[in-house]
Amino acid sequence: MTLERLIAEIQSRAERDLAELQTRTEAEKAQVVADRDRRAQTLRESITHQAEGEARRESTQRIAGARMQARKVEYEARERAMESSLQGVRGLLSEFTASDEYESVLERMCTFAQEELGKELRISGRPEDASTLKSIAGKSFDPTPRAILGGLIAETVDGERRLTLTFDELLRLREDRVRALLA
Numbered sequence: 001m002t003l004e005r006l007i008a009e010i011q012s013r014a015e016r017d018l019a020e021l022q023t024r025t026e027a028e029k030a031q032v033v034a035d036r037d038r039r040a041q042t043l044r045e046s047i048t049h050q051a052e053g054e055a056r057r058e059s060t061q062r063i064a065g066a067r068m069q070a071r072k073v074e075y076e077a078r079e080r081a082m083e084s085s086l087q088g089v090r091g092l093l094s095e096f097t098a099s100d101e102y103e104s105v106l107e108r109m110c111t112f113a114q115e116e117l118g119k120e121l122r123i124s125g126r127p128e129d130a131s132t133l134k135s136i137a138g139k140s141f142d143p144t145p146r147a148i149l150g151g152l153i154a155e156t157v158d159g160e161r162r163l164t165l166t167f168d169e170l171l172r173l174r175e176d177r178v179r180a181l182l183a
Contacts, residue, residue: 082179086171089178090149093167097150103132106152109165110136113154117161125152125166 096102106129113121122142125133126149133152134141146153151166171178 086175086178089171090167093149093171097126097128097167102150103136106132107136109152110154113152113163113165116163117154117156120157122155122157123152124155126150 106125110123110133113123119140121137121140123133123137123140124142124144124146126147127145129150129152130141130143130145134143142155146166148166149168149171151168151170153162153164153166155162
């Protein structure tokens with residue numbers, strides 16, 4: 001073997017090794033790039049999925065909050081309408097106290113109070129009803145004025161038992177029924 005041949009052989013082997021090394025480097029480089037791209041795509045998909053989930057949760061919370069607010073507004077409107085209706089009922093009761101039938105109602109209330117509490121009573125009511133109550137109750141009449149819509153308050157002389165037959169109290173006790181009727 002000649003020296004030139006030996007040099008050519010070494011050169012050719014070096015070129016083959018270099019080409020093989022370059023091919024391996026390019027393959028590893030392509031694999032690293034592909035791995036990087038795959039990881040980036042997986043990360044993008046994960047972030048997108050997570051963002052969509054958070055957006056759905058936030059949207060669901062907003063919708064639930066809006067529904068709750070709508071129910072609250074509806075309830076408040078219903079309560080305002082109900083209160084307005086109850087004020088109307090109070091107005092009708094106030095008008096009733098000016099009618100001729102009101103005196104007979106006071107008489108029946110006084111009789112009922114005497115049946116429940118006995119004959120020895122103190123009966124009081126509105127200042128406007130003082131003369132009527134005095135004629136109905138006689139000596140049982142208590143002139144203490146009461147701030148009521150109508151009706152009377154009967155109390156035993158010793159103050160142990162009391163019967164409130166005022167329109168205010170009767171309306172309050174039956175408010176649920178009145179609300180059901182007005183609804």
